[in-house]
Amino acid sequence: MIGLAEKKAPKKSLWQRHRTFLGGVVALIIIGTFLLEQSFHPPPPHHGAKPPHGGKGHRQSNKCKKIEPLIPSFNRSIDIILHDSTFRNSSIEKLSNAIKIPTVVQDENPEPAEDPDYYEHFYVLHEYLEKTFPHVHEQLQLEKINELGLLYTWEGSEPELKPLLLMAHQDVVPVNNETISSWNFPPFSGHYDPETDFVWGRGSNDCKNLLIAEFEAVEQLLIDGFKPKRTVVMSLGFDEEASGILGASSLASFLHERYGDDSIYSIIDEGEGIVEVDKDVFVATPINTEKGYVDFEISILGHGGHSSVPPEHTTIGIASELITEFEANPFDYEFEFDNPIYGLLTCTAEHSKSLSKDVKKTILGAPFCPRRKDKLVDYMSKQPHLRSLIRTTQAVDIINGGVKANALPETTRFLINHRVNLHSSVSEVFERNLEYAKKVAKKYGYGLSKNGNDFIIPETDLGHIDVTLLRELEPAPLSPSSGPVWDVLAGTIQDVFENGVLQNNEEFYITTGLFSGNTDTKYYWNLSKNIYRFVGSIVDADLLKTLHSVNEHVDVPGHLSAIAFVYEYIVNVNEYA
Numbered sequence: 001m002i003g004l005a006e007k008k009a010p011k012k013s014l015w016q017r018h019r020t021f022l023g024g025v026v027a028l029i030i031i032g033t034f035l036l037e038q039s040f041h042p043p044p045p046h047h048g049a050k051p052p053h054g055g056k057g058h059r060q061s062n063k064c065k066k067i068e069p070l071i072p073s074f075n076r077s078i079d080i081i082l083h084d085s086t087f088r089n090s091s092i093e094k095l096s097n098a099i100k101i102p103t104v105v106q107d108e109n110p111e112p113a114e115d116p117d118y119y120e121h122f123y124v125l126h127e128y129l130e131k132t133f134p135h136v137h138e139q140l141q142l143e144k145i146n147e148l149g150l151l152y153t154w155e156g157s158e159p160e161l162k163p164l165l166l167m168a169h170q171d172v173v174p175v176n177n178e179t180i181s182s183w184n185f186p187p188f189s190g191h192y193d194p195e196t197d198f199v200w201g202r203g204s205n206d207c208k209n210l211l212i213a214e215f216e217a218v219e220q221l222l223i224d225g226f227k228p229k230r231t232v233v234m235s236l237g238f239d240e241e242a243s244g245i246l247g248a249s250s251l252a253s254f255l256h257e258r259y260g261d262d263s264i265y266s267i268i269d270e271g272e273g274i275v276e277v278d279k280d281v282f283v284a285t286p287i288n289t290e291k292g293y294v295d296f297e298i299s300i301l302g303h304g305g306h307s308s309v310p311p312e313h314t315t316i317g318i319a320s321e322l323i324t325e326f327e328a329n330p331f332d333y334e335f336e337f338d339n340p341i342y343g344l345l346t347c348t349a350e351h352s353k354s355l356s357k358d359v360k361k362t363i364l365g366a367p368f369c370p371r372r373k374d375k376l377v378d379y380m381s382k383q384p385h386l387r388s389l390i391r392t393t394q395a396v397d398i399i400n401g402g403v404k405a406n407a408l409p410e411t412t413r414f415l416i417n418h419r420v421n422l423h424s425s426v427s428e429v430f431e432r433n434l435e436y437a438k439k440v441a442k443k444y445g446y447g448l449s450k451n452g453n454d455f456i457i458p459e460t461d462l463g464h465i466d467v468t469l470l471r472e473l474e475p476a477p478l479s480p481s482s483g484p485v486w487d488v489l490a491g492t493i494q495d496v497f498e499n500g501v502l503q504n505n506e507e508f509y510i511t512t513g514l515f516s517g518n519t520d521t522k523y524y525w526n527l528s529k530n531i532y533r534f535v536g537s538i539v540d541a542d543l544l545k546t547l548h549s550v551n552e553h554v555d556v557p558g559h560l561s562a563i564a565f566v567y568e569y570i571v572n573v574n575e576y577a
């Protein structure tokens with residue numbers, strides 16, 4: 001199981017994430033540890049009111065049943081993709097060459113039309129794609145959105161059907177020069193190492209792998225003579241690592257203009273894959289929601305003066321107190337059973353062979369027993385990465401104030417970043433921050449405003465505190481984990497892995513996952529209710545550390561299964577939806 005990865009030979013596999021999402025992925029590993037922890041005692045006996053379920057024989061949820069694989073009738077290349085050595089060698093080369101093109105973006109990037117030189121590598125990537133995937137470029141319509149966004153349309157024979165939308169991003173994060181010597185192979189070498197069966201390099205896992213997998217799948221379907229009924233669209237941004245401001249946002253608006261609200265059958269983008277939660281027990285976790293995001297700039301606006309005649313508290317002191325207040329009062333845990341993380345816990349509890357009965361009861365009985373739920377939340381709250389998935393987080397990331405030893409700081413500002421819990425909202429976080437700002441303002445005789453000019457307490461002689469919202473994103477809508485669209489996705493994953501990848505006695509289940517970060521899909525909410533962030537690869541703990549960091553790599557079997565998944569999903573969406 002993941003938590004004990006060191007004890008067994010690490011399974012070669014692929015994982016897919018970037019740093020902002022690391023929390024979500026790490027959580028999976030922590031659950032592995034959590035579930036095996038021997039010191040996890042059963043909840044104490046109930047006292048006081050009788051528990052809702054009465055005495056013996058606790059009820060348990062049973063939500064992680066094995067589902068039936070959805071077998072496509074058009075399956076010409078699935079075996080070839082997964083097992084043919086010629087295909088494999090050519091896939092390695094296609095991915096490797098894509099990694100060699102350093103499509104790096106920074107946090108701030110110019111408009112592509114204004115600075116083509118800045119984006120020279122993206123133009124090289126586009127030529128590379130044209131050359132490498134000739135059928136795609138012959139038979140699909142290609143539109144360039146905001147110069148570099150790639151929008152491919154494979155027209156289906158039944159235009160009244162909602163299109164299927166595949167996403168990925170072309171850009172990668174930079175490589176820190178100081179770390180280059182720590183890379184086993186140069187970061188843009190795309191080196192394939194037969195020893196490990198890994199392809200190495202920046203972007204190998206985030207997300208040239210998915211980008212190339214989508215092209216490979218569509219190219220192969222075209223070669224195989226597949227004709228979709230349902231239009232297939234590929235929408236590929238170029239600045240996901242800088243929030244998709246130029247790429248995904250333009251692509252999504254363009255698509256919204258063309259197709260309208262709720263016009264897309266389903267959207268697949270980068271995300272989580274499959275984890276091994278216990279020996280030979282695999283669980284797929286397509287991400288069906290993301291936490292929200294909000295930054296506030298908080299300013300203590302006082303008066304300057306000579307520091308030889310200072311007030312009791314400078315703006316720096318007051319900012320410090322406010323920060324201390326925030327940190328002393330973290331957000332409450334709010335865990336509901338629709339939190340996707342509960343699905344993974346449930347699957348593990350239902351199917352793990354090594355987990356103790358008590359732990360299983362705690363997890364599975366939690367919906368029916370408040371004390372078990374408390375126990376579960378209490379445990380999750382002690383795991384740094386897991387706890388981030390069940391509450392709104394806060395992090396003061398920037399602070400500024402003062403310039404000179406003998407001058408009082410007129411203004412001190414800091415930035416606080418929050419990732420907003422499911423079922424909470426940006427306004428709830430705003431209210432809470434204002435509450436603490438008010439407390440500190442009152443204590444020191446300052447005024448209080450929000451967003452610069454909306455005064456809650458009038459300005460005083462000393463000054464005022466201001467809380468300004470800089471950037472906001474509500475938690476993403478929860479995509480369904482049942483119903484017809486989900487069934488085709490889950491059935492396809494089940495088939496690819498049960499019948500294609502895992503051919504022995506492994507068990508394979510499907511649930512959902514949660515990100516604490518945000519993908520390019522944040523611009524696409526209006527286009528579809530069915531947004532899943534998923535790569536068809538088995539995730540390995542060892543790979544986690546390399547994302548956005550040194551020695552990023554991807555395993556070849558994981559890359560091949562990702563191609564097979566896209567191939568089969570396109571087919572199944574035509575045959576079953």
Ligand SMILES: *[C@@H]1O[C@H](CO)[C@@H](O)[C@H](O)[C@H]1NC(C)=O
Pocket residue numbers: 072073075078079
């Ligand atoms: C493809 O379909 C045929 C006929 O339905 C079946 O016999 C064969 O096993 C399938 N191959 C794969 C790889 O699923």
Ligand SMILES: *[C@@H]1O[C@H](CO)[C@@H](O)[C@H](O)[C@H]1NC(C)=O
Pocket residue numbers: 085086089194
């Ligand atoms: C694939 O590449 C390996 C070397 O990595 C080589 O040994 C093998 O013969 C190749 N297979 C084919 C079918 O070209």
Ligand SMILES: *[C@@H]1O[C@H](CO)[C@@H](O)[C@H](O)[C@H]1NC(C)=O
Pocket residue numbers: 177
């Ligand atoms: C890193 O090295 C490259 C190539 O030597 C150089 O162009 C770039 O400016 C360097 N970046 C930093 C942050 O030093």
Ligand SMILES: *[C@@H]1O[C@H](CO)[C@@H](O)[C@H](O)[C@H]1NC(C)=O
Pocket residue numbers: 522523524525526
């Ligand atoms: C969705 O549409 C509504 C109404 O047209 C708009 O206000 C909102 O900003 C859109 N959201 C996204 C994420 O595009």
Ligand SMILES: [Zn+2]
Pocket residue numbers: 017018169206207240270
């Ligand atoms: Zn990414």
